[in-house]
Structure formats: structure tokens, C-alpha cells
Amino acid sequence: MSKIIPQTIAERIIIALDVPTTEAAFRLVDQIPQASFWKVGLELFLRAGHEVIPELKARQKHIFLDLKLHDIPNTVAAACRILANYGVDLLTIHTTTGRTGLKAAQAxxxxxxxxxxxxxxxxxxxxxxTSFSSRELAFDLKIPLELPDYILQMALLAQESDLNGVICSPQEATMIRQACGEEFLLVCPGIRLPSQQKKDDQQRTMTPQAAFQAGANYLVIGRPITQATDPAQAFQTLLET
Known part of the structure; x- marks a missing residue:
């Protein structure tokens, strides 16, 4: 797959294939042929990654492999050597892996x-x-920073560790863009259409237009499209929002 250079809003939308089977995945892909970027998450990867990823590549789709790696440096580096063989475009790792682990994975x-x-x-x-709230950060994780301050520190750690960008909620995109510059990729889940009040398990959400204005390069969108009665129409509506 060639270098990602998004030209249109459609190319900046990553649709989440949060489905349990290969059949369900490609039923959805076939319903939205104009979508060029798809997310393969942990569930689908574990069940059928070796089938789904080659087929998506054969269809000339971009792939965001969202595995959220988190382990000791040697292990994340070994995992990255294996995952490189899939030839995907984007891959995720938890910044709490630490500077040594992040650098080892990138190398x-x-x-x-x-x-x-x-x-x-x-x-x-x-x-x-994006399922975490400020209260959970303070009371469950015992982290004494305000949520935006913590997220900014994690973004700066990622940048200092030579990563290409971060996953963040759109609510933190402006702050990270200002701190990390224009070349740093910001990929934002937690996107909801103005007409959708239900947040599901997302705590920090924003509309597509607002997220792009805040500095997001790509938006990851799942249920507002995939659980719609007509996913293709939902995707088109999103592009026009």
C-alpha cells in the first residue's frame, strides 16, 4: 500500500470492522464500496486476521490494525516484526508501554x-x-493529573519516542496539535453525528466536522455507520455533515 495522502473527507474516515466473523466483515465492506479505510480490531484479528487483512489489501483498501499492543520492550518489538508482514497502514500501541518499549516497537x-x-x-x-472519564482516571487509576494534562503528556511521550502519531479523543485534538505540530498524526475515535445522542461506552465524543476543525487527521467511526439500517446512506450522510 502506498503512502497515505488523504485528499477527501471520505479518505479520512476509518470505518471500524467491529464484527466477529469474516462473513460479517465483508458484507459490511461490500455495502460501502466508496469507503477506502477500514479498522480491524482485536476481536476480528484474533478470529480471522489472516483472512481479512489480505482480502482488504486485494481490494485496495487502507487498513488500520488496532491491537493496542502493551508489553515489555522485547515482546512488543517481536510482535511488531511479525505484524509488519501484514503490510497494514496504521498500528496501535499503548503509550503506557513506556519510552523504551515504544522506541523498540518503532525500530x-x-x-x-x-x-x-x-x-x-x-x-x-x-x-x-475514550471510554475513560476524568473520575476513572483519578479514582480507578490513581493518576493525579487532570485528564487533558495526562493525555498531553502521553502524546508528547509518543512523539519523543519517534511514533508517527497518537490515538486521542477529538476533545484533546487541538491541544495535541498545538503541542506536537502539523506532521504528527491524530486519529480520533469517539465520533457521533449531531442527531445521535447515545454515546454507548464512549465518554469523550464530538461531531465529525468539529473533530476535523479541532485538528484530527482521521476519524474512526463504528456504530453510527455499522449499526445503521442503511450503512451506505449513513456513510454518505456523514460526508455531508
């Missing part, structure tokens, strides 16, 4: 991609899951 991806003769996978750090 392994670059080395393996070079050996394979493919474009390097862009490694993105997960700052804080």
Missing part, C-alpha cells in the same frame, strides 16, 4: 518493513481509551 517496524521492501507501518500511541 522493529522500520527494520522489518525495510527488509520486506514495503512502506513502514505508521505506529500510533494510544493516549487514553
Amino acid at each position: 522493529a517496524l522500520k527494520e522489518s518493513s525495510q527488509q520486506l521492501g514495503i512502506s513502514p507501518v505508521k505506529l500510533l500511541g494510544v493516549t487514553l481509551l
Whole structure:
């Protein structure tokens, strides 16, 4: 897959294939042929990643492999050497893996991609899951920082560790863009249409237009499209919002 250079809003929308089977995945892909970027998450990857990813690539789709790696440096580096073989475009790792682990993962991806003769996978750090609230950060994780301050620190750690960008809620996008510059990729889940009040398990949400204005490069959108009666129409409506 060639270097990602999004030209249209459609190319900046990543649809989440949060489904349990290959059949369900490609039923959805076939329903929205104009969508060019798809997310393969942990559930689908564990069940059928070896089938789904090659088929998506055969269909000339971009792939966001959202596994949220988190382990000791040697283990995340070894995992990245294996995952490089899939030739996906984006891959995630938790920033709480730490500076040594983040650098080891990025180095392994670059080395393996070079050996394979493919474009390097862009490694993105997960700052804080969008299901977390300020209260949970303070009371459950016992982190004494305000939620925005914590997320900014994680983004800066990712940048200092040579990652290509981060996953963050759109509510933190402006702050991170100002601190990390224009070349740093911001990929934002937690997107809801203005007409959708239900947040599901997302705590920090924003509309697509507002998220792009805040500095997001890509938006990851699942249920507002995939659980719609007509996913293709939902995707088109989103582009026009």
C-alpha cells in the first residue's frame, strides 16, 4: 500500500470492522464500496486476521490494525516484526508501554518493513481509551493529573519516542496539535453525528466536522455507520455533515 495522502473527507474516515466473523466483515465492506479505510480490531484479528487483512489489501483498501499492543520492550518489538508482514497502514500501541518499549516497537517496524521492501507501518500511541472519564482516571487509576494534562503528556511521550502519531479523543485534538505540530498524526475515535445522542461506552465524543476543525487527521467511526439500517446512506450522510 502506498503512502497515505488523504485528499477527501471520505479518505479520512476509518470505518471500524467491529464484527466477529469474516462473513460479517465483508458484507459490511461490500455495502460501502466508496469507503477506502477500514479498522480491524482485536476481536476480528484474533478470529480471522489472516483472512481479512489480505482480502482488504486485494481490494485496495487502507487498513488500520488496532491491537493496542502493551508489553515489555522485547515482546512488543517481536510482535511488531511479525505484524509488519501484514503490510497494514496504521498500528496501535499503548503509550503506557513506556519510552523504551515504544522506541523498540518503532525500530522493529522500520527494520522489518525495510527488509520486506514495503512502506513502514505508521505506529500510533494510544493516549487514553475514550471510554475513560476524568473520575476513572483519578479514582480507578490513581493518576493525579487532570485528564487533558495526562493525555498531553502521553502524546508528547509518543512523539519523543519517534511514533508517527497518537490515538486521542477529538476533545484533546487541538491541544495535541498545538503541542506536537502539523506532521504528527491524530486519529480520533469517539465520533457521533449531531442527531445521535447515545454515546454507548464512549465518554469523550464530538461531531465529525468539529473533530476535523479541532485538528484530527482521521476519524474512526463504528456504530453510527455499522449499526445503521442503511450503512451506505449513513456513510454518505456523514460526508455531508
